[in-house]
Amino acid sequence: MDNQEKFWAAIRVLKSDVKCTINGDIETEEDFNNIIWQTGTEANGETAIVTTTCPHSEITWAAVKVEMDKL
Amino acid sequence: MAFATIDVTKGITGTIPVANGGTGLASGTTGQFLKFTGSTTVASSALGDVGKLLQVEYFFTHSDISTSATSDTATIVTDQITPSATDSKIIVQVGGGRGSNAGGAAEGDIKLYRQIGGGGYSELQVAMLDNVNHATNGGYGKPTSAFIYVDTSHNTTSAIDYKIYIKTNANTYYFNSGGAQMAMMLMEVAA
16 A cells, blocks of 8 residues: 555545545655645636645644554 | 750840749749749748747656545646747647546546636646546556647747646546656647
């Protein structure tokens, strides 16, 4: 299981239906802070409204790392 | 009476027309070519830069890129080019990669977005639809396909950024995985 597979498995454990995009491996807190989280959709109906601040209280770098380290 | 040779500097006035094997021209322009401008007329013509490849920009990555977002979100697959003329064609070529999925079947929408002069990105074209129908996690689908777009509508000499945006219809879609190379190439061609 590679890094991103571990990340997605960890995310599914912490919360279902989380919407985000990752460009590259998630190995450090800095990587985690570069994740693009979708919080909504623009009026054009296509483009996501995004933030790099995780909007889910259940999902923190520490919690994700714990779950990833189990895999 | 037979002639062994004909001295064309004597006995001929004016120019020899095309219909008689000439050019119909008294003179031409240095560095230019002859071009038919009618069925029996020839003129001096500049070939110019038409169709000439003016510049090439190139980006590639081996990073995994994946999403669970259901609206278009930006990837790191991006490159910038500054056209030398407003009517140049910009050929955008994206290719390589390895599609995959996690958490269930996924179909990725892959779109080309464009930004002119730093004014913000907007959708330019749906590039590819990558369906990775594997019911299990990490089931690898077909490689992400090649995509070519010819931009004739930029009308600018400001910097243009092209960027790939992705989304999934469900679960997690991988635009690139397994360390494969995903590349973007931009080519400016003179109009």
